[in-house]
Amino acid sequence: MTTATASPTASAPYARLEASDLTLAYADTAVVRDLDLAVPHGRITVIVGANACGKSTLLRGLARLMRPRSGSVLLDGDAIHRLPTKQVARTLGLLPQNPVAPEGVTVADLVGRGRHPHHGPFGRWTTADDEAVAEALALTDTLELADRVVDELSGGQRQRVWIAMALAQGTDLLLLDEPTTYLDVAHQVEMLDLLAELNARRGTTIVMVLHDLNLSARYADHLVALHTGRIVAEGTPRGVVTEDVVRTVFGLDSRVIDDPVSHTPLVVPVGRHQPRTSPPSPPSHSSQENR
Amino acid sequence: MTVTLARPVTATRPDADAADVVRRARRAPRRHHRRLVAGLALVLAGAFVARVLLGDYTVTIPDFLRILGGEQIPGATYIVMESKLPRAVLAVLVGIAFGVGGAIFQTTLRNPLASPDVVGVSLGASAAAVSVIALAGWSGWPVSAAAILGALAVALAVRAVAGDHGGFRLVLAGIGLAAAMQSVIQYVFTRVDEYDVQLVLRWLTGSVNGVAWPSIGLLAVALAVLLPATAWAARSLRATELGDDTAAGLGVARRRTDVLMLLGVLLVAVGVAAAGPVAFVAFLSGPIARALNRGRTSLLAAGLVGAVIVLAGDYAGAYAFDDLNLPVGVVTGAFGAPFLLWLLARGRTGRRAA
Numbered sequence: 252m253t254t255a256t257a258s259p260t261a262s263a264p265y266a267r268l269e270a271s272d273l274t275l276a277y278a279d280t281a282v283v284r285d286l287d288l289a290v291p292h293g294r295i296t297v298i299v300g301a302n303a304c305g306k307s308t309l310l311r312g313l314a315r316l317m318r319p320r321s322g323s324v325l326l327d328g329d330a331i332h333r334l335p336t337k338q339v340a341r342t343l344g345l346l347p348q349n350p351v352a353p354e355g356v357t358v359a360d361l362v363g364r365g366r367h368p369h370h371g372p373f374g375r376w377t378t379a380d381d382e383a384v385a386e387a388l389a390l391t392d393t394l395e396l397a398d399r400v401v402d403e404l405s406g407g408q409r410q411r412v413w414i415a416m417a418l419a420q421g422t423d424l425l426l427l428d429e430p431t432t433y434l435d436v437a438h439q440v441e442m443l444d445l446l447a448e449l450n451a452r453r454g455t456t457i458v459m460v461l462h463d464l465n466l467s468a469r470y471a472d473h474l475v476a477l478h479t480g481r482i483v484a485e486g487t488p489r490g491v492v493t494e495d496v497v498r499t500v501f502g503l504d505s506r507v508i509d510d511p512v513s514h515t516p517l518v519v520p521v522g523r524h525q526p527r528t529s530p531p532s533p534p535s536h537s538s539q540e541n542r
Numbered sequence: 543m544t545v546t547l548a549r550p551v552t553a554t555r556p557d558a559d560a561a562d563v564v565r566r567a568r569r570a571p572r573r574h575h576r577r578l579v580a581g582l583a584l585v586l587a588g589a590f591v592a593r594v595l596l597g598d599y600t601v602t603i604p605d606f607l608r609i610l611g612g613e614q615i616p617g618a619t620y621i622v623m624e625s626k627l628p629r630a631v632l633a634v635l636v637g638i639a640f641g642v643g644g645a646i647f648q649t650t651l652r653n654p655l656a657s658p659d660v661v662g663v664s665l666g667a668s669a670a671a672v673s674v675i676a677l678a679g680w681s682g683w684p685v686s687a688a689a690i691l692g693a694l695a696v697a698l699a700v701r702a703v704a705g706d707h708g709g710f711r712l713v714l715a716g717i718g719l720a721a722a723m724q725s726v727i728q729y730v731f732t733r734v735d736e737y738d739v740q741l742v743l744r745w746l747t748g749s750v751n752g753v754a755w756p757s758i759g760l761l762a763v764a765l766a767v768l769l770p771a772t773a774w775a776a777r778s779l780r781a782t783e784l785g786d787d788t789a790a791g792l793g794v795a796r797r798r799t800d801v802l803m804l805l806g807v808l809l810v811a812v813g814v815a816a817a818g819p820v821a822f823v824a825f826l827s828g829p830i831a832r833a834l835n836r837g838r839t840s841l842l843a844a845g846l847v848g849a850v851i852v853l854a855g856d857y858a859g860a861y862a863f864d865d866l867n868l869p870v871g872v873v874t875g876a877f878g879a880p881f882l883l884w885l886l887a888r889g890r891t892g893r894r895a896a
Contacts, residue, residue, distance in 0.1 A: 316790050340793030347787035351652065355837025356783075359567035367781045368793040372774075378561070381568075385560035394560055397567035400837075420792065 266290050267456065268313060268343070268424055272322035275305070275312045275480075281320065282308040283480040290424075290473075295450050296458045297467040300477035301501050306460045307348065307428050309477065313458065314345040314426045340368035344422035348429050350413055352401040358412050359397040362387055365419030387418035391445060407438035414445065425449075427459040431466070439463070443470045464501075468492045468515045476500045492516035571838065578835055582846035586634070589853040593630040594622065597861050601626075628758055632750045632817060633852040633870070635761050637827075639813035641848020642772060642841050644824025645831065646806030649779055649839050650799060653709060654885060657825040658693075658810040661716020664819035665723035666696030667811050668745045672727050676734040676742060683760070686815035693811035696723065697803070748820030748871030750856050757816055764812040768805055769845075775802040776841055783839065820855075820871045822878020823848050829885070 266289035275283040282305040290296050290313070298306045311317045313324055315331040324331045331339060344365075352361060365387065366380045388394040391411040396404065401412060410430065417425055430446070431439040447470055449455050461467045467474060468488035475485045478500045484491045493516075497505045503520055510517040595601045599621050601609070609615060609622050644657045658664050670692025674680040680688065696719055703719075704712035727746055734742055778798045781789040790796075810824060830851075831843035852870055855877075859868035 311787070314791060316787055335793075336790070336795050337793035340791065343791075345787070345791030347785065347791065349785065350788045351783065351785040353783040353837075353839065354832070355835070357567060357571055359564050360571060361784075363564075363568060364780050364784060365792070367778075370777075381561045381564050385564045388564065389560055394563055397563050398570060426791075 265292050267292050267327050268458070269325045270309070270313060270322070271325060273309075273312060273324060274320040274322055275308050275317050276320040277308075281480060283312060285322065286480070286482060288313075288475065288482065288485070290456060290458055292456055293450070293454045294456060294472035295447065295470055296456075296473040296475060297471035298458070298460045298475045298477060299462075299464055299467045299500070304477045304500070305480040306477050308480075310426055310428050310458065310460050311347075314343065315339055316345070337368050340420065340422075342422055343424040343426065344417040344420040346413055346417045346425070346427045346430060348432065352409070354402065356401050357397070358388070358393060358399050358401055358404075358415075359384060361401050361412060362393075362415045362419050365416040368420060383421055384415075384419050387415040390418055390449065391415040406433055407435075407441065410434060410438070410442060411445070414442075418449070423454075424456045424458070427457070429460050429462060431461065431463070439466060446470070464492065464497070464518050465510070468517070469510065469513045488515050492518060571836070575835055575838070575840060575843070578840070578843055579846065582834075582843060582850065586846055586850050586853070589850055589857070590630050590634060593633070593853050593857050594626050597626070597857070599626075628753060628755055629750050629856060630853060632753050632758050632761070633856050634849045635758065635765060636750060636813045636817045636820060637823060637849030637852035638769075638845040639761070639765060639809045639848075640820060640823040640852070641827035641831070642769065642845040643806045643809035643813065644826075644848070645828035645839070645841050645844035646772070646776070646802055646809070647824070648828045649841075650782060650803055650806070651709070651712060652783070653713060654825075654829050655713045656716070657828070658697075658806065659819060659822060659824045660720065660882075661700055661713060662696045662718075662720030662723050663693045663700075663716075663807055663810055664814050664824065665720050665727070667693040667814035668819050669723040669726040669730075670695070671815070672730045672742050672745045675745075676730045686757075686760070686812070689815040690808065690811040693807050693814065697807045744818050744869065746818070746871075747869050747875070748814075748818035749869030750817050750820075750852065751867075751869060753816065761812055761816040765809075768809050768812070772802070772805045772809070772841065775805055778802065779839065779841075818869075818871060820852060821875035822881070823851050823855075823874055826851060826874070826878055826881055829881075 268290040270286055270288040273283060273286045273288075274281055286309065288309075298309060300306045308317065312319060315324065315336065318332055326334065326339060326342065362384050363376075363380065366376075366383060369380070369383075370376075385394065388397060391414050393408065393411050393415055396408060396412065401409060404412065410433075414427075414430065417427070427446070431442050434442060443466060446457055446459070450457050461470075471488050473485065474488045474491040476483045476491055476496055483499055484496045492507055494505055494507050497503055497507070497518055505521055506519045507516045508519060595603065595606060599618075601618055601622055605615060605618055606622065609619050613619070640659075644659070647657050647661070647663075648654050667689035671685050671689040674685055674688045700712060700716045700719055703715040727742070731739075731742055775798065778789070778794045779802065781792045781794045782799055784792075789799075813820075827844045827848035831840050831847045832838065834847075835843055851874060855873040856870040859870050859873040862868075
C-alpha cells in the first residue's frame, strides 16, 4: 500500500499526471480538443463545465479508459496507454459515475475488490489485504457496515463504500466522476469533506468532476473550467470563478460574491425570475442553480 | 443550512480489531458458499446414484460395484455399461459445461437473458453440425469440430452486430441469429433421409441418450482443459461485475474479459457437440445458483446446478411417462420457458439479476 506522507507545500507543485495536446473523440466527434493539463500533485483539482462540455470524457481519458485520438496522457512521464493497465491501477484509482454493485455483495467483499490490482496471476488474499480494506473502511467511516449487503444501504452510505473501494486500491492519485450525484446537499458536503480530509491527511492527489460550481469553488485547490472540450480558465477558484467565465462556460448571467463561510467565490445566478413584490422572507428559492 | 459534518478522519493505521472485523465480514459469505457447493455436490451424487441404479431396471449397489470391477452379469452389465452409466456421466459433464458457460455469459454481460442458448450460440453449434451431417455426410469428431466453429461464428457475429454496447442490443441481435439458426436446422430437416431424422432431431432438442464412451471421453478431456482455464480467467469477474469503467480502473484488460467469454463459448460448444443444445440449461443454471447463493455469482455452483438439472431432466424424460422416452432437452425446455416468462414478468432483465 502506498501512502504519501508529505502534505502539499506552498512551492509550485509538480504534476505526476498530465494531458498533453490531448484530443479525445467518440466515433467522429471530438469531445476534448488539443487540451493541455498538468494535475498538481497532492492537491484537489476540480473540473467544471456545462453539460456535454467534455468533463467526464476528459476524466475518462486521464484514467486511460479512452485512447487519445491524438496527443497523450502522461503518468510519471510515461504514456499511460502504453503502461500495463494493472500497474497503472496501483498508482491511479478511479471511481466512475455509475459503478454497479453486484447483487448480494457485502461491503467488505466490494471494498476488497479494490485490491484486485495488487494480486498477481495466482495471487492469494493476504493479511495485508485485510488491513488495507480495514483502513479504507475506517477512513470512510463504514467499518460498522462491513458485513452489510450493499443493496440495502442508503445512498450516502453506498457512495462512501464506493470511495472505500477506491481507497483500498491504495493509490496516490484518485479520479472521481461526480461523486456527489444523487446525494442530498448534506451528504454532498459530507462526501467532499471526506475527500478533502483524505487529501490533507494522506496527500492523495484528487481529480474530480463536479456539477455544483459553488461547492467546486469551495473544495478545489485547482479549478479547471471546460467549455466545448477546451479549457477556458484554470487556477485558483478566486481567479477562475468570475462573472465573465460563468457567462462563457454556462451561458449564465450571475453575480459572484464572497462565500460567507469559506470566503471562496459564490455564484448567484441572475435569471429572469423576479420574486413577487416585497416578500417577508429572503428570496431563498432562487439560490439553487445549475442543476 | 445546517449540515452534519462527517466525523473527522481518525484512523490512519487500522488496529488489529478493524482488520478482524473485515476478516469476519469476508468469512460469512464464503462459508455460505462452501456449504452451498457441498450441498449441491451431495444432491448431484444422490441424483447420479439414482440415475444409474434405479429406473426401469434396478441394480443393487454390490452388483454395480462388481460390474464396474469388470464382472459380467447377464443383462445388468450391458444395461449399466452401455446405457445407464454413460448417460449419467454425459449428463453430468454436459450439465457442468452448460451451467458454467451460461453463467459466464450472464455475469460478464450482466444480463440473465444473454445466455448462450437465448442468443443463438448453442443453436449455431447445432446448425453447423446438422449441416455437415446431412449435406456433407460427415460423421464422428469432424462434426464436433463443425459444432464448435458454428458456436464461435455466431458468438462473433452477435458481438459484431451489438458492438461494444452489450446489454439489450446484444440480446436482440442474438435472438435474431438464434431464429436464423433455427431456420437453417429446419431447412436441413427437409433435405435429410428418413433414416437421419432421428439424428437431426437430436441436434435440435439435445439428448444424452445413445452416446458412445469415446465421445464422452473427448468431452471429459475438453472440460479438463477448459474448466481450470475458466477458474483462472474468472478471477477478473469480481472486478468486471462492478461495471466496465470500474473494471478498467482496477486494471482488468478488455482482453481478459474476451478470454473468459471465449471460454464460455467453447464450454457451450463442446457440450452441444456431445449432446446437442439441451434447451435452457445454460439459461437456468446461473440464476438458480445465484438465488441459492444469496444473489452472489458462483460459476462453480452454476456448474453443479446444471449437472443436477440435466441428470434430473433425463431421468424424468426417461421414466415420468410410461410409454414415452423423451429426450432431456424436451424436459428442460418445458421447464425453461415458464422460467423465462417469470424472469421477464419480474422485470429483472437489467444488470442486477443474472
